[in-house]
Amino acid sequence: MTLRIDVVTIFPDYLAPLDLSLIGKARRDGLLDVHVHDLRDWTHDRHRTVDDTPYGGGAGMVMRPEPWGEALDEICASEPGRTPHLIVPGPGGDRFTQAVAERLATEEDWLVFLCGRYEGIDERVYEEYAARYPLSVLSLGDYVLNGGEVAVLAMTEAVARLVPGVIGNRESLVEESHTGGLLEYPVYTKPPVWREHAVPEILLSGDHGRIARWRHEQRLERTARRRPDLMRDYQQQQDGQGWDA
Numbered sequence: 432m433t434l435r436i437d438v439v440t441i442f443p444d445y446l447a448p449l450d451l452s453l454i455g456k457a458r459r460d461g462l463l464d465v466h467v468h469d470l471r472d473w474t475h476d477r478h479r480t481v482d483d484t485p486y487g488g489g490a491g492m493v494m495r496p497e498p499w500g501e502a503l504d505e506i507c508a509s510e511p512g513r514t515p516h517l518i519v520p521g522p523g524g525d526r527f528t529q530a531v532a533e534r535l536a537t538e539e540d541w542l543v544f545l546c547g548r549y550e551g552i553d554e555r556v557y558e559e560y561a562a563r564y565p566l567s568v569l570s571l572g573d574y575v576l577n578g579g580e581v582a583v584l585a586m587t588e589a590v591a592r593l594v595p596g597v598i599g600n601r602e603s604l605v606e607e608s609h610t611g612g613l614l615e616y617p618v619y620t621k622p623p624v625w626r627e628h629a630v631p632e633i634l635l636s637g638d639h640g641r642i643a644r645w646r647h648e649q650r651l652e653r654t655a656r657r658r659p660d661l662m663r664d665y666q667q668q669q670d671g672q673g674w675d676a
């Protein structure tokens with residue numbers, strides 16, 4: 432089943448990069464089915480209003496529930512027999528990680544992203560749709576964006592590239608950062624010496640077994656140095672496998 436991705440936003444042009452490069456090619460090859468929707472298409476006033484002042488006062492504006500309700504009712508009914516997984520980027524969401532990207536890419540065949548803006552979306556939209564569909568609030572990280580579009584671009588790229596056929600050489604997926612819980616190893620190409628920096632001799636040896644071991648050691652060393660948190664998780668995972676294996 433082709434992965435379908437719907438994105439609802441008041442800035443559809445923000446999602447134009449999804450027409451480019453590998454994602455764009457995957458769409459043209461029919462590997463991905465991406466639909467970007469302008470939330471204002473579900474407004475009915477002359478100004479196409481999507482926001483209003485917050486109950487209880489406070490700065491900023493809140494996204495009105497009605498346009499979201501009409502948009503999501505229509506979009507989520509557009510594939511009879513299929514159930515969408517709704518994803519709302521938010522600073523207070525669960526962390527979006529490689530493991531989450533892998534789970535979404537393997538277990539879901541339809542993602543509907545809701546891009547908030549202003550101070551966020553009226554809470555009743557979450558209540559209404561969490562009761563009807565799987566709904567996840569996901570955070571890219573502990574920093575504050577102005578809206579969900581940038582997060583959706585990142586999440587869509589992270590998930591789409593795991594879909595078979597989107598990335599030509601799947602072998603390259605194996606040795607990447609965060610695959611298997613470790614950071615990536617250093618990479619080199621010609622020339623063999625550049626500004627007095629030589630490529631590590633091992634990589635010119637042609638001994639593929641030793642090269643693979645060296646690369647794994649580099650991944651361990653880098654992860655231990657840069658991300659001790661990932662290293663602890665990796666060691667626990669290895670210990671667990673040790674007992675089970």
Ligand SMILES: Nc1cc(-c2ccc3ccn(Cc4ccccc4)c3c2)n[nH]1
Pocket residue numbers: 520521522546547548549550551569570571572573574575576577578579582
């Ligand atoms: N990881 C991550 C996600 C976001 C995010 C996502 C969607 C929205 C919609 C409005 N805002 C602005 C906002 C900032 C803070 C508090 C409430 C709303 C958003 C921020 N920031 N950081």
